[in-house]
Amino acid sequence: MLPTSTDVLVVGAGPTGLATALTLARRGVEVTVVDQLARPPETSRAAVVHAYTLEVLDRIGAAAPLVAQGVRAPRFTVRDRDRVLLAVPFHQLPSPFPYALMVSQSVTEAVLTERLADLGVQVRRSCRLTGLSRSVDGVVAQLDGAPLRARFIVGADGLHSTVRQLAGIGFTGPSEEESFVLADVRVRSALPRDEAALFLARSGPLIWAPLPDGVVRLVAAVPTAPAEPDLAYLQALLDERGPERRPDRLTEVLWGSRFRVHHRIADTFRSGPVLLAGDSGHVHSPAGGQGMNLGICDAVALGTSLADVFAGGPETLLDDYSARQRPMAEDVMSFAAGLTRLATLSPARRPFRDVLLRLLGAVPPARRQIALRLSGLSHRERQPS
Known part of the structure; x- marks a missing residue:
């Protein structure tokens, strides 16, 4: 049964909402987490946790158990079919986690979720936010018609955030959207199983990412993605964009889906007692694997600021959160869009792109800066310690 009041209500139990709640619970703040889904999804599109995100997760006791279940990739490559245009090494990153x-x-x-449960916090599922109003001391949220009072509410409920809409926060960006297909597959491939790759093809980018147990995650921008991509469709994508001399051969499709992405950002990440984090505040291309990572960084930064307020700090700390994270989101959106543009350059410009990438890869300081950028470590100074 839902409580009638809480310190912080977190709407959305994806990585962003869970990390926000865990940060708060570890600081002794009463937090309630709700999600409209009856059970957590077994399939999801994010497949990489970068070095800086692991540092952030380490602050809340979640890095070690996650590392134990993943594949460490000490290198990321940008390719055009069989040619490696740029190899980005992570093994020399200034981090306890020198890998993706x-x-x-x-x-x-x-x-x-397990770490939250250890602290006595359970996700309340099949619970929909239907209304939101301001009160003298915070907000009153209607959860399937039942009121719950909270001093603050965190919208971690994704692209179509109900929290953001009910709070009247604008969500601006171009009207165009990108269509993507994604799938987890088994494949016979000569590509390294400890390395993620971004293939730049004229028809669009293809991400090839190894996962545990011999599984490979494929993500590709396509004009119109099928609802359930089958083996023939995915094999055609690999034949068109992947390795050519030693082509990949799919043997099994474990699951496949599609999604569409708008490039949008919230006008503000704070409106009084209403705060946004993750996809409810910013959405962009998956190129570079930055989306979930930025959401987790939002979450721990916001959870830390909220906990400091409950410990007696000024509420201006929450304005600082918004002022710090929104420019970071703009930067990540620009970076992801740039990676997509690299893939779709006209044939006349592709040779110049390839030469530039190879030159960057041959200059150690440039290569290091790209590694810092992809890993998120370039944002380290913006985050609270």
């Missing part, structure tokens, strides 16, 4: 961790989002969610 390849692990399904569902595993990340399970680890965070």
Whole structure:
């Protein structure tokens, strides 16, 4: 049964909402987490946790159990069919986690849920936010018609955030959307199983990412994605965009789906007692695997600021959160869009792109900066310690 009041109500039990709640619970703040889904999804599109995100998760006791279940990738490559245009090494990153961790989002969610349960916090499922109003001391949320009072509410409920809409926060960006297909497959391949790759093809980018147990995650931008991509469709994508001399051969499709992405950002991440984190505040291309990572960084930053307020700090800390995270989201959106544009350059410009990427890869300082950028470590100074 739902409580009638709480310190913080978190709407959404994806990685962002769970990490926010865990940060708060570890600081002794009363937190209630609700999600409209009856059970957590078993399939999800995020497949990489970057070095800085692992540092952030380590602060809330979630890094070690996650690392134990993932594949460590010490290198990321950008390819045009058989040619490696750029190899980005992670093994020399200034981090306790000098790699990209390849692990399904569902595993990340399970680890965070278990850590929350250890602190006595359970996710309240099949629970829909239907109304939201301000009160003298916070908000009154209607959860399937039942009122719950909270000092603060966190919208971690994704692209179509009910929290954001009920709070009247704008969500701006171009009207165009990108269509993607994604799938977990088994494949006979000559590509390294400890390395993620971004294939740049004229028809669009293809992400090839190894996961535990010999599974490979494929993500590709396509004009119109089928609802359930089958083996023939995915094999055709690999034949068109993947390795050519030693082509991949799919042997099994474990699951497949599609999604569409708008490039949008909330006008603000704070409106009084209403706060946004993750996809409810920003959505963009999956190129570079930045989305979930930025959401988790939002979550721990927000949870830390909220806990500091409950410990007696000024509420201006929450304005600082918004002022810090929104520019970071703009930067990540620009970076992800740039990676997509690299893939779809005209044939006349592709040779210049390839030469530029190879030159960057040959210059150690440039290669290091790209590694810092992909890993999220370039944002380290913006986050609270």
